[in-house]
Amino acid sequence: MQYKLLLPEITLAAGILAIICADLVVARESRRQTAFGLGLLTLTIYLMAAAALGGVTEHAFAGHLLVDPWGSFFKLFFGVTGLLLLFLSYSYVGQRSLAPAEFVALLLGAYLGMSLMVSSEQLLTAYVGLELVSLTSYLLAAFLRQDPLSTEAGLKYFILGSVASATLLFGISFLYGYTGSLELATIAGSLSTGEGMVVIGSLLFLCGLLFKLAAVPFHVWAPDALQGAPTPITAFFSVGSKVAVLVLAGRFISHFSGVLAQEVHYYLLLVAIGSMTVGNLVALRQTNLKRLMAYSSIAHIGYLLVAYFLGTPEAYAALRVYVGVYAAANLGIFAIITWTESQNRGIEIDSFRGLGRVQPLFGLALGVFVFSLVGIPPTGGFMGKLLLFMASVQEAHYILAVIMVLNGVLSVVYYYRMLRSAFFEDSEWIAPITKNAALEAVVLVAVVVVMVTGVWPGWLQM
Amino acid sequence: METYFEVLFFICAGLLFYPFTMQAARLFRPSGSSARKLANYECGVQPIGQAQVQFHPNYYLLALLFVVLDVEAVFLFPWAVQLKELGFFGLAEMFVFLGIIVVGLVYAWKKKVIQWQ
């Protein structure tokens, strides 16, 4: 039965409807518990369904759905990050008295779109998935309705994002026009190199994807959207939607690598190097933590695109490790930011002052995450960077390897400012300092993932 | 090319039809006017003020709801054409789809989007 293959997505859709319906009947006081409880339940079932499909490779629904291990890995990844995000946002939603059911339902809607995107090689399905992610993201970015920063972030994200979606769809229409099919495999099969319409189509399509990834010439929306959005949503933007787009881009590139002109590959390399360098350079002078993390995520997207440029199995293996560790470290840092924000300390780098003294667990964890993002052993970030580095040396791209190392050195500077603020500077914290068990749990899980990957990266490649 | 002459003929006929009927009506109808006759008839109200006014934001909320529900109906047309071939399964699928939309509508209703405030 085909529907078994769609079970993870059906779970999410049913969960969203259940959350919306439950919100209409339960009492006002218990709405937050109900919404988040149902959200946790949905994502747990989703994880189990995705795990059950782990080893399956099958097409279904006339080619619209493709379940394969590569996609299933990312579904598991989405399930775990989704659970962590729910823990991350529970107290935030309560403190700001946001509408809980809408928050959780929109977040799960984005996960539904992401899940569809990674399990399709059919452009129409992928497009609908992408739009589901985008539309929910615009709304989540503007979720603090009373906050001018948040609505402005939503507005900017919406306008630029819609232009990108339209561009992407225009590209799809040309690919369809040339081959009469919307399936990536069929399209790539009936093409020969360098036909005008194909080049236009695939360039428009790639530009749309790179925009959603916030890779460098198309990155201007990202810092604004990430700074203005609610902090848990910033975490989601940096680890959730981008990864799904990355998977779709990977499927496209792996099908088209034989067909695309060599220039397109070098264009990709240029984008990768540009993202790394610009992201790291501009991050140097940021003082707002969320904006800093936005630029750092642009830089990390650059590293991940290198894996696609290389296109070897080693590079793809490195990509898995890199994505897993990057997501864990990012979620951890955003959990700490959410906590400092909840203590009314703002979201500047200076907000971390005295963190190591007041909350040693978070201070130490921040150290681990920063080491991981920079790529210092024995953390998982080192492993990710090392594997990527070795993959590029294997392909004899020595200059690329050198640029990657130099960028790593550059990133030390701004990541170090966070640590310096946490450990070597101090300031008065206004009592009472409240603990938050959910955020501590997120931080602990992230630390464990980062450290385990540092010793044994193989578990992310199973 | 000849087929286009038919189009031309219909355009001309259409253009001539309006003045012809109006003139013909003028020949037969009684004429004469009064203030009461020029007033809006039954369903009309007297216009007041400028046409360019600011609308209440609630109009936009209602309009948004309408646009979304309206466009969802696009899926009903191809489905209706193919219903016989889709059989019972297709019918059930469409009810799932409509059920999801109804959930959205109930949500909007409960959140008092439809009530005028």
Add this chain to the structure above:
Amino acid sequence: MIPLSWLVTLAGLLFGIGLLGALLSTNAVRMLISIELMLNAVNINLVAFSRYYGASQPHGEIAAIFAMVVGAAEAAVGLAIFVAVARNSKLIDIDKINLLKW
């Protein structure tokens, strides 16, 4: 029958006009209209190609239907965000919305 190249040219022109409008205009609602124009250009393209391939390849027309629905959802989301922005700042002139920079 209208040649395919005319339709594709029309779609390209419409898309270009929409893109320019979306990038150059300063009124958010006008930007939204321009974005809808871009989506409609895509629809022309899809339907034209679909017709070119004949009844055996209806993928393009199906895609056009989905594009329409997505476009409507996008307009709804966009207008909702515009209303939120307008409530905060009393205007939707893009040049004046500049809290977030560098």
